[in-house]
Amino acid sequence: MNIKFSPVPVEDRERGRNGNCYNPGSPLTEGMKKQFMEEIKPICIEMERKYGVPAAFLGGQAVNESGFGLTRTGYFANNFCGLKFVGAWGRKPPQIMNGQDFGVETYQLIGQPDEAWDGSVRIIENLGEDRLIxxxxxRYDNRYFKFKSKPEFFDFLCRITYLNGSEGRLYPKDLRYIFDEYRQNIQRGMSIRESCSLVACQLGKSGYCHTEEGNGTPPQRRCNYYSRVITEAMDEWNTYEWTKIALTQN
Structure with a gap:
């Protein structure tokens, strides 16, 4: 099937918008959604069994952040949560341009709005609001890790990003406490839904996610936003059953 993406300005000077770079491609049928969920279900279950990161949460997160794998980063890079190469392993711009010097493959999200916020992104042409070339x-701010497969992505997300694996940290904050607390909550009898919603809340509060309000969103509003959107996805697809399977297998 030929997937089409909404254009960015460099692709279409009239219809292109910078914000389009985040939109999922089309067509996205119900069958495609179900296929994506069926493909990631056993992977997410294995991640919870192996690392203790809740399968239910991972499923909801992938739906919300990758549009069932059809965002540009999801489709072209198997990167379903927008994991950036910038800042990986503690390196800071302008040292980083791409991953080649570090043995990592990256994908550049052309047309992405400026997320460097340091004046380093040069504008060639201003066609209007949200229409910059x-x-x-x-640019270094729109380089994302590129993965060979879905299992490779989820393993990296859990082992490196969330649990600070031995290869170094992608995210500059130690997030292990969130997943330690999740496992403790499950052991205490907290529901899977509530405990996974709390994981999303804590990640949002840590600054992990973007929100509709932008980079300066207060921590509690980040918590509320991320918990809401992830829980909606978990509810819709009942990914709680994935965690039930993982906990039964452990």
């Missing part, structure tokens, strides 16, 4: 050759 950038000099992409010198």
């Amino acid at each position: 950038f000099d992409e050759s010198s």
Whole structure:
């Protein structure tokens, strides 16, 4: 099937918008949604069995952040949560341009709005609001990890990003306490839904996610936003059953 993406300005000067770079491609049928969920279900269950990161949460997160795998980063890079290469392993711009020097493959999200916030992103042409054409050759803020497969992505997300694996940290904060608390909550008898919603809340509060309000969103509003959108996805697809399977197998 030929997947089409809403254009960014460099692709279409009239219809292109920078914000389109985040939109899932189309068509996205109900059958495609179900297929995506069926493909990631055993992977997410294995991640909970192996690392203790809740399968239910991972499923909801992938739906919310990748549009069932059809965002550009999901489709072209098997990157279902927008994991950026910038800042990985503690390196800071402008040292990072791409992953080649570090043995990592990256994907550049062309046309992405400026997320460097340091004046380094050069505008070639301003066509109007949300219609900027950038000099992409010198950008570091729109480089994302590229993975060979779904299992490779989820393993990296859990082992490196969330649990600070031995290869170093992708995210500059130690997030292990969130998943330690999740396992303790399950052992105390907290429901899977509530405990997974709390994981989303804590990740949001930590600054992990973007919100509709932008980069300066207060921590509690980040918590409320991320908990709401992830829980909605978990509810819709009943990914709680995935965690039940994982906990039964442990």
